[in-house]
Amino acid sequence: MKVIEDEQRVRVMEGQWTPEAVIKEIVEEGGHDEPFYVMDLGEVVARYHHWKELMPRVEPFYAVKCNDDKLLVSTLAALGAGFDCASKAEIEMVTGLGVRPERIIFANPAKLASHIRYSSSVGVDLMTFDSETELVKIKQHMPHAQLVVRIRCDAAAARCPLGIKFGCDPVTEAPRLLKLAAVFGLRVVGVSFHVGSGAEESGVYARAIQYCRALFTLGAAAGHAMHLLDLGGGFPGHTGSSIRETAQVINAALDANFSGCEVRVIAEPGRYFACAAYTLATMVYAKREVPAKEDDVEETHTMYFMNDGVYGSFNCLLYDHQEVTPVPLNTAEGTPRSSSFWGPTCDGLDCVVPRMRIPALPLGAWLVFRDMGAYTLPVASAFNGFPVPKVRAVVDRRLWSVLKELWPLTENHFVVAPPAPVAPLAPVTPAPEPHRAVFVECALK
Ligand SMILES: Cc1ncc(COP(=O)(O)O)c(C=O)c1O
Numbered sequence: 317m318k319v320i321e322d323e324q325r326v327r328v329m330e331g332q333w334t335p336e337a338v339i340k341e342i343v344e345e346g347g348h349d350e351p352f353y354v355m356d357l358g359e360v361v362a363r364y365h366h367w368k369e370l371m372p373r374v375e376p377f378y379a380v381k382c383n384d385d386k387l388l389v390s391t392l393a394a395l396g397a398g399f400d401c402a403s404k405a406e407i408e409m410v411t412g413l414g415v416r417p418e419r420i421i422f423a424n425p426a427k428l429a430s431h432i433r434y435s436s437s438v439g440v441d442l443m444t445f446d447s448e449t450e451l452v453k454i455k456q457h458m459p460h461a462q463l464v465v466r467i468r469c470d471a472a473a474a475r476c477p478l479g480i481k482f483g484c485d486p487v488t489e490a491p492r493l494l495k496l497a498a499v500f501g502l503r504v505v506g507v508s509f510h511v512g513s514g515a516e517e518s519g520v521y522a523r524a525i526q527y528c529r530a531l532f533t534l535g536a537a538a539g540h541a542m543h544l545l546d547l548g549g550g551f552p553g554h555t556g557s558s559i560r561e562t563a564q565v566i567n568a569a570l571d572a573n574f575s576g577c578e579v580r581v582i583a584e585p586g587r588y589f590a591c592a593a594y595t596l597a598t599m600v601y602a603k604r605e606v607p608a609k610e611d612d613v614e615e616t617h618t619m620y621f622m623n624d625g626v627y628g629s630f631n632c633l634l635y636d637h638q639e640v641t642p643v644p645l646n647t648a649e650g651t652p653r654s655s656s657f658w659g660p661t662c663d664g665l666d667c668v669v670p671r672m673r674i675p676a677l678p679l680g681a682w683l684v685f686r687d688m689g690a691y692t693l694p695v696a697s698a699f700n701g702f703p704v705p706k707v708r709a710v711v712d713r714r715l716w717s718v719l720k721e722l723w724p725l726t727e728n729h730f731v732v733a734p735p736a737p738v739a740p741l742a743p744v745t746p747a748p749e750p751h752r753a754v755f756v757e758c759a760l761k
Pocket of ligand 1 (some may be wrong): 379381382400423424478510512513514548549550551584585586587588
């Protein structure tokens with residue numbers, strides 16, 4: 317049995333544990349001064365099952381752009397998800413893991429010609445478009461493509477509206493594009509939309525599905541065999557959020573518009589799978605006290621410098637409009653004081669939390685940021701020489717025993733270290749340990 321050299325280590329946990337407890341244990345090993353993530357595979361698995369339970373008709377095609385961590389992608393592949401790729405490199409990565417091309421949609425309506433040719437060469441036939449020029453390009457480079465017309469239908473509010481860039485008008489533009497595709501001899505097989513990432517309205521899915529229904533009828537009239545409906549992304553992902561209401565809206569709209577039809581329904585969730593699975597740990601390595609005035613009161617303000625900032629994981633503040641709150645790993649005691657948190661680079665823009673009241677923190681204090689898995693890692697850079705945080709993955713032993721049997725998470729990829737030696741019996745029965753860890757190596761090439 318060949319064991320591929322370690323690329324990521326999945327730590328198999330026993331008993332009760334939390335990401336904070338895992339972070340504490342890692343920190344207490346000593347010698348760490350770089351930020352790191354704890355990734356919980358169980359969160360991904362639970363979310364996949366929850367999705368299937370709430371929307372059995374909708375196949376999730378994970379949006380790789382959200383977080384292209386190989387372990388996350390492999391876990392979703394093992395569970396049976398499909399993938400939304402936006403570029404040649406993303407397709408290369410996903411097919412490189414052994415995912416069949418039929419499980420991929422090239423969901424970028426504006427593609428480079430070389431990426432279309434690559435897609436064609438590896439058999440990824442399904443792709444989106446929203447303009448006449450894209451149709452001309454596809455006709456030239458991949459005339460056998462199975463096309464999905466992307467329409468615009470925006471949520472009333474969204475953290476990242478996407479309709480400003482992609483999606484043709486479902487009433488004034490899409491019908492013409494369907495006819496044009498038919499004239500070009502191209503096959504349009506479906507309709508897609510994206511209501512906006514971090515959408516704050518669930519009713520929008522009903523509106524969008526209704527538009528799609530109308531376009532299925534027009535597409536059929538133009539000679540297309542329409543059989544794919546793609547609901548895009550927009551689903552919430554942070555801890556405590558729920559897709560229940562959105563699922564009810566979607567199920568009702570599917571029943572009203574697509575019951576009894578042979579229509580395959582997919583969606584492209586990104587945030588939903590990635591966000592809550594990753595917890596970030598950063599360390600305070602420097603601080604500076606400066607005079608400040610808050611509410612007309614003179615006081616000392618503490619600037620804390622952390623080993624990760626807006627050029628690293630916290631790029632999500634700039635690009636994904638996130639707001640983050642540090643939670644000290646060890647309870648901070650004392651009067652809350654005026655404070656701010658900064659990243660490690662020499663740029664004045666590198667401010668993570670500009671203003672917060674928190675008890676004084678010592679140098680070397682570790683901070684925990686939950687829900688850091690979406691639109692963080694793939695965008696992070698090592699600007700100024702500060703490395704992108706590594707990921708420490710954990711999984712429950714019970715879950716791991718199932719996952720390791722699921723391709724591409726084959727047993728070949730894991731090595732279980734021998735269990736820790738059993739401690740001699742103490743005279744008084746000690747309190748139960750919160751958790752005990754066994755190390756497993758997982759190479760995901
Ligand atoms: C085409 C497409 N599909 C899916 C997604 C994922 O969206 P979300 O993370 O909101 O689920 C995006 C995000 O930008 C996207 O552009």
